Amino acid sequence: TMISLKDCDAIGIDMDHTLCRYKLSEQIELGHQALAQYLIKEKKYPHSLADPVLDDPNLVYCGGLLFDEENMTYVKMDENGKVEKAAFGTKMLSESEISKMYPDNMKCSYFDDILSGKLSEKGSYHLHDNNFDLIRTVVHSRMMQTADSPTKKQVFDDLVAALAYIWDPKTSVIFENIKSNPEKYLHKCPNVVKSWLKALKKKEKVVFLLTSSRCDFVKHVMDYCLGNDWQSYFDVVISKAKKPGFFNEQLPFQLVDPNLVCVVDGKVSKLERNKWYSQGNSHLLHEHLKVWTGKESPKVVYFGDCVKSDIVPVKLHPNNPTSDWNAVYVMDALRGIEGAVNPLSEDEKRLLFSESFGPVLKSTDGAGMCKSFFCKLIEKYATIAVPSVEYVASRRIVYKYTRLGKGSGFYPDIPIIILHKSQVLVSC
Ligand SMILES: [Mg+2]
Numbered sequence: 001t002m003i004s005l006k007d008c009d010a011i012g013i014d015m016d017h018t019l020c021r022y023k024l025s026e027q028i029e030l031g032h033q034a035l036a037q038y039l040i041k042e043k044k045y046p047h048s049l050a051d052p053v054l055d056d057p058n059l060v061y062c063g064g065l066l067f068d069e070e071n072m073t074y075v076k077m078d079e080n081g082k083v084e085k086a087a088f089g090t091k092m093l094s095e096s097e098i099s100k101m102y103p104d105n106m107k108c109s110y111f112d113d114i115l116s117g118k119l120s121e122k123g124s125y126h127l128h129d130n131n132f133d134l135i136r137t138v139v140h141s142r143m144m145q146t147a148d149s150p151t152k153k154q155v156f157d158d159l160v161a162a163l164a165y166i167w168d169p170k171t172s173v174i175f176e177n178i179k180s181n182p183e184k185y186l187h188k189c190p191n192v193v194k195s196w197l198k199a200l201k202k203k204e205k206v207v208f209l210l211t212s213s214r215c216d217f218v219k220h221v222m223d224y225c226l227g228n229d230w231q232s233y234f235d236v237v238i239s240k241a242k243k244p245g246f247f248n249e250q251l252p253f254q255l256v257d258p259n260l261v262c263v264v265d266g267k268v269s270k271l272e273r274n275k276w277y278s279q280g281n282s283h284l285l286h287e288h289l290k291v292w293t294g295k296e297s298p299k300v301v302y303f304g305d306c307v308k309s310d311i312v313p314v315k316l317h318p319n320n321p322t323s324d325w326n327a328v329y330v331m332d333a334l335r336g337i338e339g340a341v342n343p344l345s346e347d348e349k350r351l352l353f354s355e356s357f358g359p360v361l362k363s364t365d366g367a368g369m370c371k372s373f374f375c376k377l378i379e380k381y382a383t384i385a386v387p388s389v390e391y392v393a394s395r396r397i398v399y400k401y402t403r404l405g406k407g408s409g410f411y412p413d414i415p416i417i418i419l420h421k422s423q424v425l426v427s428c
Pocket of ligand 1: 014015016018
């Protein structure tokens with residue numbers, strides 16, 4: 001029931017919000033503004049949409065919030081799928097209002113589907129599970145407040161159009177801003193992380209970067225966070241990986257020229273160390289990890305911050321070689337625990353926790369406290385949950401972590417703690 005990096009043969013790391021940490025409040029406000037400005041300009045929404053995110057701190061929440069498209073509600077479920085809290089627009093619903101919307105004992109009908117790994121279903125629901133999702137909640141809630149009931153569907157369609165616009169690399173002001181002002185949005189990787197990466201390589205572990213970000217963005221972010229020699233920290237770099245597709249589809253690898261920062265070979269069937277690739281798939285990667293580690297069943301661990309793209313898909317398909325990988329969930333909320341490495345700033349706390357929705361890992365049912373749905377989801381798919389890569393890098397490679405389950409596996413502390421915005425965060 002313990003896991004140690006010493007026993008792992010290959011270590012993979014995601015880039016955004018994992019190896020490279022963002023200044024959360026700056027980055028979320030940047031995305032929020034991009035979204036709001038598009039909707040004000042193109043879809044004629046009121047200018048109040050662009051008021052700062054932190055004007056509505058109760059609406060933002062770090063994980064596990066479900067958008068239910070049919071009821072147009074943001075929902076927090078407990079471990080049994082019962083809707084514990086729900087918001088419509090900027091307004092929290094009462095228990096009797098929730099009962100009316102969810103007549104089956106207040107149970108959300110998507111519970112089983114989501115728990116089985118389908119975190120998003122077009123036209124039905126979307127589980128918010130990462131920091132990029134935080135960008136949309138406040139704008140969306142304000143949009144619903146300004147619209148009359150027959151146009152609620154239109155509101156969601158407008159939001160989807162705006163999201164497509166702000167994440168389109170051709171039109172995105174988000175990527176351009178981060179590239180031109182990295183110091184405003186990114187933390188540099190501390191020396192302890194750099195030494196840790198080097199030490200892992202020195203111990204003959206295969207170290208790989210696996211990110212869905214595009215080549216030119218990867219170069220900008222890595223140049224800034226790790227330095228111009230960033231490629232030397234990895235045995236192989238994979239960008240534009242289209243996670244979760246990387247784990248369950250069979251896209252070919254493409255070779256990236258590090259000087260030109262573009263694809264120079266569109267289809268590669270054999271990988272080499274010290275190269276940079278684009279797209280690809282976990283099956284072929286795993287075959288090469290066997291060769292590079294010299295082991296028939298190499299032990300692989302992958303660090304990621306996005307439950308949908310990094311944690312669930314690794315474990316989802318029993319026939320996929322990655323189903324034996326260990327997924328380390330980098331969970332910013334855990335930086336709220338007293339004594340955590342990289343403690344949350346006050347603004348970050350206001351963004352990640354909500355008085356209205358309550359603790360992230362806990363829910364209240366009639367009998368008292370139980371696990372939140374999000375807690376159950378993480379325990380099902382992740383191996384351990386940590387506040388940051390730096391937290392792991394600061395410990396010895398031989399350190400033995402207790403796996404998730406039975407209240408263990410959340411670091412630096414177990415989830416008996418009530419992760420609540422205004423509370424002093426203490427462990428029991
Ligand atoms: Mg990420």
